[in-house]
Amino acid sequence: MTDVPDTHAERAEAAAIRRRWVTLGEIVAIAGLIISALALWSSWADHRTDEAERRAEKAAEAKAKTAVLLTATPRHGGEDLALTDPGHPVQSITVTFPTAFGLPVQSSAPSPTIAARWFAAKLIAMTDGGADSRTGRLPVIIASEYWDGDRQMIDRAIYDIAWRTEGRLLLGRLVRLDGLILRERGKPDQARVDALWSRVAPAPRK
Known part of the structure; x- marks a missing residue:
């Protein structure tokens, strides 16, 4: 036989038990909803992260494709x-020197070149009174211009010009150029070039 509550107390206790089971079921259901919501949010967050990473990768690839890396042949x-x-059909360049040289911006086109005569006299004066044969680096800003389809592109970076001086018997010293080294990218400006030059400039004559 099935036990049926007879007394009022027994019926009340049975009702309380049923309510507890209902409450427990509701808690389980709510917990399930919370877990599902958290899983959905996690999936959405992961998707956004993946999308952001893909966009960053594409932006980095696009930037790498437009970045010029100049090589020099003496x-x-x-x-x-x-x-x-x-990688790029560079048609012209402009070269900005440290302020200490007192030189205007130099340009070269359509076959970009850097000429020692642009700054040789200034460099000779800065190194006068020392050894005839000296070597060093001159930081400059080089803006390289080229066309990508119908878009005009300009890449700016700081390069070091590798230079050396040589003595001559009658005509004094001269400046020779040995190469070009990429120093840094970012957003080069005059203050940065001046700071770099201050680190490598020849010591002044005493």
């Missing part, structure tokens, strides 16, 4: 440097 015994970038 010509005429180091009188100038012929500049090229196999």
Whole structure:
């Protein structure tokens, strides 16, 4: 036989038990909803993270494709440097020198070159009174211009011009150029070039 509550107390206790089971079921259901919501949010957050990473990768790839990396070939015994970038058809460059040189911006086109004569006199004066044969680096801003389809592109970076001086018996010293080294990218400006030059500038004559 099935036990049936007879007394009022027994019926009340049975009702309380049923309510507890209902409450427990509701708690389990709510917990399930919370877990599902958390799983959905986690999936959405992961998706957003993946999308952000993909966008960042695409942006980095696009930036890498537009970045110019100039290489230099000394010509005429180091009188100038012929500049090229196999990945970009660079047509012209402008070169900005440290303020200490007191030189205007120099430009070269359509076959970009850097000429020692642009700054040789200033460098000779800065190194006068020391050894005839000296070597060093000159930081400059180089803006390289090229076309990507119908878009004009300009890449700016700081490069070091590798230079050396040589003594001559009668005509004094001369400056020769040995190469070009990429120093840094970012947003190069005059203050940064001046700061870099202050670190490598020849010591003043005493």
